[in-house]
Amino acid sequence: MSRRTDLDLSDDQRFALMKLRRSVADLKLEEKYDDCFLLRWLEAAEMIINLLQMYEANYPEILKACYAINAPKVFSFAFNILKNILTGNTMSKFIIYKADPSKWMPALANSIDSDQYPAYFGGSLKDPDGNPRYTTKINQGGKVPKELYLKNDKKLTNSDDMTLVNIKKGDKLYLKYTVTVPQSFLRWQFKTEGHDIKFGILATDSENIQTIIMPIKKVACHEFEEIGVIKCKHTGECSHLCDECHSSCITTEARQPD
Known part of the structure; x- marks a missing residue:
């Protein structure tokens, strides 16, 4: 090897x-x-x-x-x-x-009940032509077409609802939102150019006690957009933390429950 x-x-x-x-x-x-x-x-x-x-x-x-x-x-x-x-x-x-x-x-x-998965894996489901892989309902995967390959030199296309932020290596970006209604939703969507970043979500209550809602970890948002949503169970302040990244496009929003 x-x-x-x-x-x-x-x-x-x-x-x-x-x-x-x-x-x-x-x-x-x-x-x-x-x-x-x-x-x-x-x-x-x-x-x-x-x-x-x-x-x-x-x-x-x-x-x-x-x-x-x-x-x-x-x-x-x-x-x-x-x-x-x-x-x-x-x-x-x-x-x-x-x-x-x-x-x-x-x-x-x-x-698993046998009528819930393909015969190829031991169940009873088959295609109309008898194919045990049940390809009419289950995607079999395979090689990714070359036209769908992600190009390393592909530049980010900034959409109108995204904000371009430049963060120097070693710096941190905090995006803070005040949650006034319990069970509100916090959504995020971002991508970076050329590098991964560290991302996490912190919450601070009325007594200024901080807890980690989403642990800070590296995300490969230079390859694919990072999109997510989380429920804020209590009122207080929620913060997005982005660490050690270069030019990124970020959009986030806080939404109250319907």
Whole structure:
């Protein structure tokens, strides 16, 4: 397995990649499985974790179980490196199965009615032509068309409802909103040019006690717009915090419940 020195990675990504290299050392991967290969599995694990965090933050107790089937060992190692940010309750709902249908098929059958998932995975749903993958209802994924590739040199297009903000490295941007009605919604949408940033939400009550509503973490908003919403249960002041970024476009709003 070869290492790459030309990759533009954040410090967190480099650290995670280093840990993954050490974890898979005993697998004796072929030379063609380089750092780019490992990064793809780190990104896959990160995507799953982001989905689990979404359920955890916005739909508590709705997620019953999440199964990863036919998962290679590399994915398991990558997930173990990143999983510490999940709570124990959410982690207990995520189960990884290797490429062994004799183990994951009974697990799915015990949790899901057979008429709710494709025959290819052990259920009973099929396409009209008998295809067990049930492609008429379930997107099978595949390669992303080249015309949809994100260009690294693509400049941001500022929309009329966005504000352009320049933040020097090491500086912080606070956007403060006063919440006068409990259960109000705080929405945000932003993107950056060329760099990720750290983003989080803080709340300050009438006694000036500050609590963290959304932990501060890095978001790859230079690749995709960061869009979200959160409910402010109590009155007080809510603050968006953006840290260590370069030119960004930001739009946020606070909305009272209907």
